[in-house]
Structures are given as C-alpha cells and as structure tokens.
Amino acid sequence: MAVYFDHNATTPLHEKIFEAMQPYMGSVCGNPSSLHRFGRLQRQAIEQAREQVAALMGAQSSQVIFTSGGTEANNLMVKGLSMDTAVQRIAVSAIEHMSLLQPAAEVGCNVDQIAVDGQGLVTQESLKQAINKETVLVSVMAANNETGAVQDINKLAEEVRAHDIWFHTDASQIAGKLEFSFEKTAVHAMTLSSHKLYGPMGAGALIVDKCLPMHSLLQGGSQEKGLRAGTENVPAIVGFGMAAELAAQELIERADHVRVLRDALEKELMQLGVVKVFSQQVRRLPNTLQFGVQGFDGETLLMELDRRGFAVSSGSACTSGKTEPSHVLKAMAVPNQLATSAIRVSLGRANTMAEIERFIEAMKQIIGLSNSAVMMAANL
C-alpha cells in the first residue's frame, strides 16, 4: 500500500482501541435502553466513554452528547439551537468545514461570514465586524482541516462572550493533536469526531453547556438527554472513549513525533523554490502541511504522487473530486492558480522520517521532470 499522508481525512484505528471495541462487537450484546443485564452493561460502557471524552477535552461528562460523527454534531449545533430565525443571525468563519457551512445555509436565518486574514486567522476586528445585536451564535473552528491554522479561540471566545453571544468551535481537527480545553477556552459548545483521532468512524460528539437552549434534530427516543434519538452505536462510542483516553496519554509524544517530520518536510520543500506553504506564519497543527506548487496543477500532482505511492489530498476529503479551488484558500485570498495546485500532507503516529525522505525525493522528481520538459521545450 501507499504511504498514508492523509490523516486529517481519517486515521487508521489504533490497535488498543480496536481491542476495546471488540467485546462490544461480539459477546457483549444488548440494547443500552433495555433494563436487563445485557442492556445495563451497554449503558455502563457508554457512560465510561462519556467520562473519557470529557476528560480529554476538559469538560464534564454530562455535557457530552454522542452523535454519529462530526457532521451530525455540527448539524445539531447549528440547526438544533432554538432561535427565532426571523430576527436572529449567526456568524460563521469563512473557512469552516462544509458540515457547518451547509447547515448554516439551510437553517433559515441570516448568516454572516467572518473574514480571515491571509494566514487564515479570524482577527478580533473581523469578528467584531461580523456580529451585531441580532447575532445569537458564532462558530469558528479551532484548527483548520486544510491549512492546520490554529485560531486563538480563547481570545475570540472572550470577545463573543462579552456580547452575550453563544460560541461554538469545531474541534474535530485539534482534538488529540494539541492541548485544547472546553473549560479553559470558555466556549459554549464544541464538535468532536472520533475517526480523526484514531477512533472508529461512526461516532462523534457535541459538547454543550447546559445553558444553551437546544432541541433534537432526530425524533424518536429520549437517548442522549433527549438531544439525539436512536439506539446508541455502542462499539463506536466505546472506541471513541478509548481514543480520547489514549490521545490524552500520548498527546505530547504524538505532537512531537509529527512536528519533527513535518518541519523536516517543510524545510526541504521550501528549498525547491516553487513551493509556497499556506498559513506558514501562524501556529499550525503539528501534523499538517498544505502547500501550493507554482506552475503546477493540483490534480496532476496528486496523480503523480499516487503513482509514486503517496496518499495525500488537495484539501478536505468531503469536497474532494471537485475541481474548484478550496473555499479555505479562497477566503485567505490565495491566487486561484496557486490554490488549485494545493497539496495537503497530514501526518500520523505511524509515519517515519524515511517516508518523509522518499516523499521529498518524489516531489523533486515530479518538479524536476516538468522543469526539464519545460526547458526542453524552450530549447527546441
């Protein structure tokens, strides 16, 4: 198989997490809502996972609402907040994930975009410009999935709170990669996704302060304090819990490991002369490197890299397959041509320096090949 450099799209399931899940896919069966012993064991497993997730994010377990994933958590946040859509507005950053931007467009109230600067950061000024007396909710993601740029959520939350506005942050990408706390950042709500931190797909959470007036999007059962109907996905939730526990244990170790690799890669790529790294001037996720290659088309780069055994992407998996330049880079005012040449490398715990070296060689080849072709063409 190819070398996997696409951890921001999804991560392989961690062995220990897999082990924790297995009993719940085998001998331990039952519906957590059932009152008999089988059901009670399932219920206990869910509550333990809730504690584990809460512990990683510095929240109380009673604030954790399990969902089927990050997309559902973002939908729940935006569409499940009770508001009078005729008179109220929400403000979202221009670089949010589609699972936040699209529900925001569907919710029926006015949506204001919060601009980002050339490095992909929301500034206090742009935030102030986007909110007014009618604003009820602000959502700014903690770390961007494409560029890895990390927002100063503490500061933004402070500003938003001063205006008596609810503040939500999509923490799917930052969770397990850098320290990030629900309590310390003083946000009101936070989205998490299990499969971005070596947990299984099919589980996520909205951590939400009890003071928010929320209602369920799914009807038909009182699970998750009435905010999420449907039989709980117990194995996935157990795996998510374990993923959170391991992430808490290994947080620094993991970050250090990928940072060394990422920095080495970045340094070498910069030597090539035609590479421009996005969000380079600001704090980024330690595993993420998104860059453009001047004079290249992103699709060609992806194909050439795939041919050489590297699994990378241009940006978000959820919008991959589209040829438009990413809305994130657009919002950062990256010129179209450079934006369409974007490659995102997102590293994980199993990646090695040898892989990085091979990747650099491959990039040199691809760029060199094309350069010599150009030069040959010029000589003719």
Added chain:
Amino acid sequence: MNDKTNRPIYLDYSATTPIDERVVAEMLKYMGSDAIFGNPASRSHSYGWTAEAAVEQARQHVADLVGADPREIVFTSGATESDNLAIKGAAHFNVKSGKHIITCKTEHKAVLDSCRQLEREGYEVTYLDPEQNGLIDLDKLKAAMRDDTTLVSIMHVNNEIGVIQDIEAIGKACRQRKIIFHVDAAQSAGKVPMNLSELPVDLMSFSAHKIYGPKGMGALYVQRKPRVRLEAQMHGGGHERGMRSGTLATHQIVGMGEAFRIAKEEMATENERLINLRNQLWDGLKDMEEVYVNGDFDQRVAGNLNISFNYVEGESLLMALKDLAISSGSACTSASLEPSYVLRALGRNDELAHSSIRFSMGRYTTSKDIETTIKHVRSAVEKLRNLSPLWDMYKDGIDLNSIKWAAH
C-alpha cells in the same frame, strides 16, 4: 440462565441482536492500521477508492435482500435517522401538495415523534387505530386519505407484537391517490421476504443491528422510478447523493452489507426454525389460565411472541424472571413505567397491557433455551399469582370490573 455461558437467556432480539461472527469477520477487514481504513470520500488515493468500493459492494448486498437497485439505497446512522429523513424529508419537499400525513398509533417512536414534530410545524397528522389484532383496516385507511395527504407511513412488522401489515395493499391504495408511502421495515428486513422492484413502496427504513449487523447503521430505500424526492436532513459534504452528509463508517456499512447478504441466504430455513421455537414456547404456556397472545397469531413475524399474563404485574414478572433477558415492549420506551402504547392502541385494558411480555427469538436461540424459559415463566407467574389478591378474587369468581375501589 444459559448453562454454557452462565448468562441470562437472551430473548430480546427485537431490541437488538448480537453481531453475527461472519459479519464481524468482514468488518475487521476495515478496522485497524493493517486494514483498509481510508475515507470513502477521498478521491485522490487508493485508500479512499478501496473503501468506496467496499461501500458500493455493501450497497449491492442491501439492495439484493429487498429487491432494490443499489442506487436506491441511502446509508444512514440507523433506522431512527431513516424514519426522520423519510417522514420530514418527504413532508418538507412536497409541502406544496399538502400538509396532511397518515400514520398508525402502533408505529415506532421514531415515526410518531417525527410526525409530532411536523405537527408543531403546522402539518396535520391522522393517527389510525389498528384493529384488535394489530392490523390496519384498509377501508379505514382509504377513508382517512384526503386531497392534501402527501404521505402515509405504516410499519411492515411491529416491534412489540410482531404483526405483519399488508404493505402491498396499502401501497396500492396510496398509488391510486398519488400519495407517498413510507414503510418502517426495521423489524422485517431479513425476516419477511420482499421485492421492492414490484412492491408499491416509495420509501423504506432499514436497521442493521436488528438483523445481526452493527449498531449505528441503517439505510433508507428511496425509489428511483418514479423518483421520490426528499429534503436532506443532514447537511455538509453532499455524501449519499446529497441526501445524507457525513463520513460513511466503512466498517459499519460493510457489516450491514454482510448481515443483509447472510439474511438473504438463510431467511427461509431460519424462519422455519423460529416458527418451531415460537410454537414450542406457546405450546408450553397456552394451557395456563388467563394468558393472551397480543396481535394476530398467524400474520406475525417468525421470532415474536407477545403474551399478557393477566393478574400479574409486568414489572414484577420481569424482576422475577431475572434469568431471562426479555422486555415488556420496546427498548426505546422501557425506562418508562407506562403501559405499552401499542397494546393500548389494540384496545387492551391497562391491566393486560401492564402484564405483557415480549419474547423475541433469533439466530442463537435453542430449543433448550425455550424449554428453560417455559419452566421459569410458569413458576414465576404461579408464584406471583399466589401472592396476588386480585388473582384470589378472580378465582373466587368476582368480576373485578364491577368493584368500586375506594380512594385513599
């Protein structure tokens, strides 16, 4: 207790089923770092392509069991989400044709609560009463249809009493009036044969964990010809043809596919075995005094038997039967002490509704389990009745309905 495992005997297959080992084996191929783990939406590398191919293979298996085209299968996080998507999605999209919906009082909460939500949004909902045997009277359904009716939602097999509705006849009646027909088939897929390429059904909800697949996984059948259109309920990314966004859990989808594939192969022999077990259970209990089967006995899914033991309080009976994992009704409402709304809708009085037990049998239930069950149930009911003053009065020939209870 089951002698081998020293655990209670599991007779709650309608609540959830254990995952079949063969299903787990398929799922494991997509779990772990040595496995195929890509995001099926990733278009730029083989991790993504391989995951996507697995998803499409599973879609084919799901479609095959129910006679659908794979392009008609939309994966969701479960039957609850499928019901929500079908009912709210169809009602919202077709609001111009009207705001009236027909359903039945014995539907699952996911259907009833979705309808209640629509009522809050200004829709009108007719909740049909079933007949005493739990089945719908087609004439009553037809009479409830109006020019502004856009949707009829009737479940195929009831989760508590197991009765099978005649969805073909109901569907035909809907077609005549050009009304969209949604069927909650969470309890019937893999248990009742069906062919959606011929059935007049527009939307159908499925669950994986009710037929030995994983929890957190379901699907909605959305007919293509004629095309049924829905308003998406989950946005962001445009997965599943825009009808359901969110990263697909590859291993769960694969598990659902394998569960449906196995069900198709084994349904016929499995049903025969389950009917024998059900008959064995009923034969072992039917000579007791004052026991009643809830729901039509014959038009019933193979693994279900719902019985009321008159003059015994259901909760006490459940407590006395600690060695059996059974329930008094739906798991989703089991935390409440209210009598089953399904049994109330059949016209059962509170006492009978309160004294009901749902036995649901499945793939791993043995004849020995049923033998043990019969023994436990008979002795528990006898013991509880011996303690019951109501039972004494009944035995003395006093008509309990004639008694005026003093308030105190």
